[in-house]
Amino acid sequence: MKFKVNGNEVFASTGGRPFDKKKPLIIFVHGSGLTHMTWVLQTRYFAFHGYNSLAVDLPGHGLSSGKSLKSIEEMADWVSSVIDAVGHKEASLVGHSQGCLVTVECTSRYPGKIKTLSLMGGAGAIPMNPELLSLAENNDPKAVDLMMDWAHGPAGHFGGHPVPGLYHINTGTMLAKSRTIQNTLGVDFRACDNYKNGFEAAKKIKCPTLSILATDDKMCPVKEGKKLASLIDGSQVDIIDNCGHMMLLEEADRVLTVLKKFITTNYPPLSS
Amino acid sequence: MSDKKKELKPNTYKFDTLSLHAGYQPHKNAGARQVPIYQTTSYLFDDVDHAAALFNLERGGHIYSRISNPTVGVLEERVASLEGGTAALATSSGMSAIFLTIMTLCEAGDHLVVSSQLYGGTVNLFRLTLPKFGITCTFVKPRDTEGFKKAIKKNTKGIYGELVGNPGNELMNMPEIANIAHEAGIPLIVDSTYQTPYLCKPFEHGADIVIHSLTKWMAGHGSSMAGILVEGGNFDWMQNDKFPTMTKPYEGYHGLSFAEEFGPTAFTMKARAEGMRDFGPCLSPQNAWNVLQGLETLSVRMKKHCENAEEMVKYLSNHESVAWVSHPSAPNHPDTKLANKLLPNGKGSMIAFGIKGGKDAGVAFINNVKLASHLANVGDTRTLVIHPASGTHSQMDEATLKFAGLSHDMIRLSVGMEDIDDIKNDFEIGFRAARKPRLVSNQ
Numbered sequence: 001m002k003f004k005v006n007g008n009e010v011f012a013s014t015g016g017r018p019f020d021k022k023k024p025l026i027i028f029v030h031g032s033g034l035t036h037m038t039w040v041l042q043t044r045y046f047a048f049h050g051y052n053s054l055a056v057d058l059p060g061h062g063l064s065s066g067k068s069l070k071s072i073e074e075m076a077d078w079v080s081s082v083i084d085a086v087g088h089k090e091a092s093l094v095g096h097s098q099g100c101l102v103t104v105e106c107t108s109r110y111p112g113k114i115k116t117l118s119l120m121g122g123a124g125a126i127p128m129n130p131e132l133l134s135l136a137e138n139n140d141p142k143a144v145d146l147m148m149d150w151a152h153g154p155a156g157h158f159g160g161h162p163v164p165g166l167y168h169i170n171t172g173t174m175l176a177k178s179r180t181i182q183n184t185l186g187v188d189f190r191a192c193d194n195y196k197n198g199f200e201a202a203k204k205i206k207c208p209t210l211s212i213l214a215t216d217d218k219m220c221p222v223k224e225g226k227k228l229a230s231l232i233d234g235s236q237v238d239i240i241d242n243c244g245h246m247m248l249l250e251e252a253d254r255v256l257t258v259l260k261k262f263i264t265t266n267y268p269p270l271s272s
Numbered sequence: 273m274s275d276k277k278k279e280l281k282p283n284t285y286k287f288d289t290l291s292l293h294a295g296y297q298p299h300k301n302a303g304a305r306q307v308p309i310y311q312t313t314s315y316l317f318d319d320v321d322h323a324a325a326l327f328n329l330e331r332g333g334h335i336y337s338r339i340s341n342p343t344v345g346v347l348e349e350r351v352a353s354l355e356g357g358t359a360a361l362a363t364s365s366g367m368s369a370i371f372l373t374i375m376t377l378c379e380a381g382d383h384l385v386v387s388s389q390l391y392g393g394t395v396n397l398f399r400l401t402l403p404k405f406g407i408t409c410t411f412v413k414p415r416d417t418e419g420f421k422k423a424i425k426k427n428t429k430g431i432y433g434e435l436v437g438n439p440g441n442e443l444m445n446m447p448e449i450a451n452i453a454h455e456a457g458i459p460l461i462v463d464s465t466y467q468t469p470y471l472c473k474p475f476e477h478g479a480d481i482v483i484h485s486l487t488k489w490m491a492g493h494g495s496s497m498a499g500i501l502v503e504g505g506n507f508d509w510m511q512n513d514k515f516p517t518m519t520k521p522y523e524g525y526h527g528l529s530f531a532e533e534f535g536p537t538a539f540t541m542k543a544r545a546e547g548m549r550d551f552g553p554c555l556s557p558q559n560a561w562n563v564l565q566g567l568e569t570l571s572v573r574m575k576k577h578c579e580n581a582e583e584m585v586k587y588l589s590n591h592e593s594v595a596w597v598s599h600p601s602a603p604n605h606p607d608t609k610l611a612n613k614l615l616p617n618g619k620g621s622m623i624a625f626g627i628k629g630g631k632d633a634g635v636a637f638i639n640n641v642k643l644a645s646h647l648a649n650v651g652d653t654r655t656l657v658i659h660p661a662s663g664t665h666s667q668m669d670e671a672t673l674k675f676a677g678l679s680h681d682m683i684r685l686s687v688g689m690e691d692i693d694d695i696k697n698d699f700e701i702g703f704r705a706a707r708k709p710r711l712v713s714n715q
Contacts, residue, residue, distance in 0.1 A: 016329075016528045037535040044330040044533070048526075063510075063532075131280050142282070149282040157285060159295040162332030164340035165348035165544065166537050167294070169284055171358040174505035174536035242299065253331060 005059075005081045008066030012036060012082075013055040015047025023270045024115075025088045026263065028055040029079060031097030031121075032192060033136070033144070033176040033185030035062030038096065041162060041252035042259060049260075050269025056082060061184050062175075068187035072098075072195040076105035083113055092267045094118040094259065096248055097220060098192050101126060104228070108201035116266045117209045117232075118259055121217055121245045123224035124198035124231070128189045137186040144176040144185065153216030153244025162252045172246065202231040208266040209235040212258055214243035214251070236262065287354065287470065291570050295349025301342075309561045310342040329525060329533075329545065339548050343557040347564055351490070351500050354469040354570075355482055358505030359540035361548070362498060362560060366465060366485025367393055368553035369499030373461060373481060375551065376543040378429050379517065380406025385423040385430075387414045387444050388675050389437025392660070394463070395672065398432070411675065414444040415606070421452045428456065429514060434463045435472060435614065438650075439624050439660045439684040440677035441598040443607035446614060450478020457512040465489070465651070466620050470574040475504035477614060481539065488651025489621075491566035492573050496559040501543060505536030518542060524549075573653065573689065578618030580695065581687040587696055588625050593633075593703040595626035595681060621687040622650060631680040633706040634659045638683070640705035643690065643698035655688035655695050 001014050013036045026046055028039040036043075036055035047053035058075060060068035069075045079102060083091045092115050095103035100122030107114040135143035148169050149157075161168050176185060209232045213225040222239060229235040238258045243251045285293065296307050315334045317323035325331045334340050344362050352360040363369045374397075378384070386398050388411040398409040412419040414437045424431075431453045433444045446462065453460040459480035464472060468489045474482050484490055486498035509518040509531040518538055521527035524546060530538040548554060566573075581599065588597045600611035600619035611619055627633045637657075638646050644655040661673060661680050687695070 013532060016526060016533060018527075035535065037533070040533055041331055044328065045325055048325075048328060048330055062535075129280070135280075142280075145282040145284065146280055149284045155297050155299070158293050158297050159349040159353060160297040160300060161349060163537075163541075164332070164334065164342075164345035165352065165361050165540055166332075166359045167349050167352040167357065170352065170356060171505065171536055174358050178535070253333075256331060 003085050005078060005085045008059055009064065010059070010082065010085070011057045011063035013039070013043060015043035015053035015055070017047040017053070019052055019086065021087050023050060023052045024267055025052045025054060025083065025086065025091040027079060027082060027091050027093050028053070029093065029095045029099035029102050030055070030058065030061070031099050032188035033061075033147070033181070034172070035175050035178065037062070037175055038248060042094070042248060042256050045256055045260065046263070050271065052086075054082070054086065060187070061179060068184055069191070070187060071191050072101045072105050073197070075102040075191070076109055079103065079106045080110045080113060089113065090115050092116040092118070092263055094120070095122065096120045097122070097245065098126065098188055101192060101195050101198055104198055104205065105201050107207060108204040111204065111206060114207055116207055116263060117205060118262060119209070119211045119225070119228070120248055120255065121214065121220045121225070122211055122228055123220040124202060124228040125196065126192040126220060128193040133189045133193060136189045137182055139180065139182040139186070141177060141181060143181060144173055147176065147185070148172050150218045151245040153214065153242065153250060155216070155242045156244045156246060156250040161249065168246065168249055172249075198228065199231055202228055205232045208262070210258070210262040211235060211237045212240065212247060212255055213237065214240045214245065214247045216243055217245040217247070219245040288571050290350065290353045292568050294353035295346040307343060307346050307561060307564055309557050311557055313337050329528065329541070337557070338552045338554045339544060341554070341557050341560070344555050344560040347555075347560040347567075348500065350564065350567060351484070351486075352502055355502045356469075356473050356475050356504075357482065357502040359537040360500050360502040361540050361543050362486070362500045362555040364499065364553045364555050365497045366483065366487060366499035367397065369483050369485070369501045370394060370397060370463070372543055372547045372551060372553060373483060373501045374402065374407065375405075376539060376547050377459070377515075378407045381427060382407050382429045383425050383427045384409045384432055385420050385428055386411050387433030387437060388412060389414045389440050389442050389677055390434055390463070391438045399672070413675070413677075414442045417445045417448050417452070420449050424452070424456050424458070428458055430458050430461055432461045432463075434466065435474065436466045436600060436620060436622065437677070438466070439622070439682065441600060441605070441622060441624050442677060443600065443610050443614070445610060446474060446477045446479060454478070457514060459507045466622055467615065468570060468574055470571050471578075471615050471617050471620060475506070480504050480507040486563045487649070489574065489577065490570065491563040492569070492651065492653050493562070493566050494649060494652035494654070496562040498555050498559050498563045501540070503537060503540045507539075509538060574618060576689045577621035577687060580689065580692050581619070581621040581623060583692045584623055584685065584687050584695065587699075588623065591703065593628050593706055595628050598624040623685040623687060625683055625685065626679060626681040627683055627706055629681070629706055631659075631661070634681055634683055635662070636708070637702040637706040641698050641702040643694055644685075644702075650684075650686040652686065653689045655690060656686040658684050660684050
């Protein structure tokens with residue numbers, strides 16, 4: 001569906017179901033340089049099980065217009081505006097990688113609006129490798145290739161996509177190259193690198209929180225994810241073996257099972 | 273110690289590694305090192321909710337082997353990885369891959385621009401069978417790049433061709449024709465059977481969908497029929513209103529928009545969800561496994577095929593019984609420059625040559641060679657020969673044969689991996705017989 005936030009058109013996948021204001025809202029926030037499509041193996045399930053599932057394209061990404069936002073703080077405010085724009089008062093947030101920084105910051109800023117927080121491959125800070133950052137800011141496609149290499153665990157490098165016939169790494173590469181790299185990945189990487197408030201923001205979070213981490217995640221290692229989770233009261237942690245940073249694709253079923261249990265328990269769907 | 277900073281390089285697996293490993297994780301398959309053959313029709317659901325989620329594309333997995341199968345899935349991912357594609361869908365033959373591609377792309381009333389130099393069966397599909405479904409085609413000679421542009425109409429939904437045409441070996445200018453297609457907002461579909469991804473990756477030159485008959489070089493052993501379509505993931509289906517079945521809510525899946533939901537894999541998802549459901553040209557797991565065995569040695573075999581082919585080009589070019597030779601490696605081939613650009617690892621192992629003495633000499637040659645097999649296939653590890661005008665392209669009338677660049681003296685040669693001297697010696701037997709065509713053809 002399309003709607004406007006701050007004058008710019010926003011695209012969000014509704015998981016194949018019409019948006020229904022009566023249903024509780026879950027917002028999925030993608031990682032650096034990516035799009036709503038990374039969530040396809042999570043969003044459709046919730047959309048067909050009593051929720052409004054909204055996988056957004058951040059401004060300037062995927063099918064959304066406007067320019068990419070330059071800071072995690074701006075993105076956090078933007079997510080809050082999305083909730084308003086679709087006519088809801090509250091939402092459950094799910095973030096991946098950079099999306100974790102955004103949703104942590106958003107939850108700390110708008111505690112009354114956010115009912116649950118789910119973090120996948122999250123950390124309190126994501127400092128960027130300077131060379132990778134420079135490649136992305138200079139529009140070099142090698143930045144995407146490096147990101148796809150590091151983002152997939154050893155097992156993920158062999159493939160084995162849960163959807164028959166799809167090949168992880170090339171699909172991710174196409175998503176990250178679908179818009180101009182320096183305007184998406186470059187801006188996002190800089191925003192991640194600049195963001196320093198993650199640990200302080202985490203301390204303010206009071207809603208039920210889940211962290212899904214992966215043993216082979218090179219971009220946001222388990223110890224960093226645990227450090228963030230330890231600062232959030234009552235945070236649950238689930239660790240997936242043999243999996244890299246792209247857990248939402250590499251181990252989509254496992255992620256969905258854990259996410260489903262957590263969200264339906266803490267933020268029940270509209271019963272049919 | 274040098275303090276020179278090490279350059280960052282992606283360590284994703286390369287071609288030879290992918291051809292052995294892509295698409296398969298032993299630890300998810302009881303530790304089996306070889307890909308298991310899942311000889312089964314169907315798969316258990318955990319519960320009703322799980323079943324509904326699978327049918328509704330809410331989660332990945334297998335339901336019924338007409339739609340997908342774990343062994344076939346490994347093959348699909350492996351070929352997608354080798355081509356640099358986002359997704360692939362394997363079918364029971366190359367022809368069914370072509371048919372499924374067209375039926376996923378087009379509706380009744382649509383039009384395609386098609387290269388005139390194609391495998392004879394493909395020509396007949398476009399010329400005679402697709403019109404029965406309300407899909408019409410305009411044929412353009414492969415070297416007539418501007419002709420492709422001129423043939424595009426308002427209802428044209430794609431351009432289709434073989435990079436190196438069967439059997440005349442004329443090249444289409446893939447990068448330029450891709451630009452023409454993209455300017456018109458339509459995809460370029462390339463049958464890359466002759467090349468395999470070892471010789472050419474069409475997505476790097478603008479193609480949007482790649483088709484293979486896996487029966488040929490990809491398998492190599494000539495034991496199993498199989499086909500595949502591969503998606504490049506770069507085509508924007510939402511740029512115009514030409515592809516409503518990709519972009520608008522689809523009734524068959526609760527209003528799903530394939531382009532919105534699946535983006536770079538939308539075409540494959542639709543081809544599987546709709547095409548395999550409704551037409552059902554599924555690949556058997558045994559044949560998928562057989563093809564996987566061949567794929568493991570693809571680069572090694574293609575090097576040998578190309579090496580032997582280049583030797584045969586030299587041999588035939590200097591032979592007194594040969595009127596002409598067509599192969600992209602031949603110095604007088606009109607497309608050498610383009611071939612060097614698009615086929616840097618080798619020009620393939622298909623040779624067309626004209627035999628002096630015309631049709632009778634050709635028949636005599638084919639009837640007398642002993643090592644080369646006379647059959648309707650290409651890309652076997654063994655050397656194969658055929659006389660297209662009386663074999664693979666015999667269902668084409670005179671005018672169509674001429675437009676496709678086929679002559680009655682043409683022999684199509686698929687060079688195998690035998691010792692090159694043995695192939696040449698065998699050809700000498702054929703040529704000797706061809707010089708006495710009347711005697712031999714009356715046998």
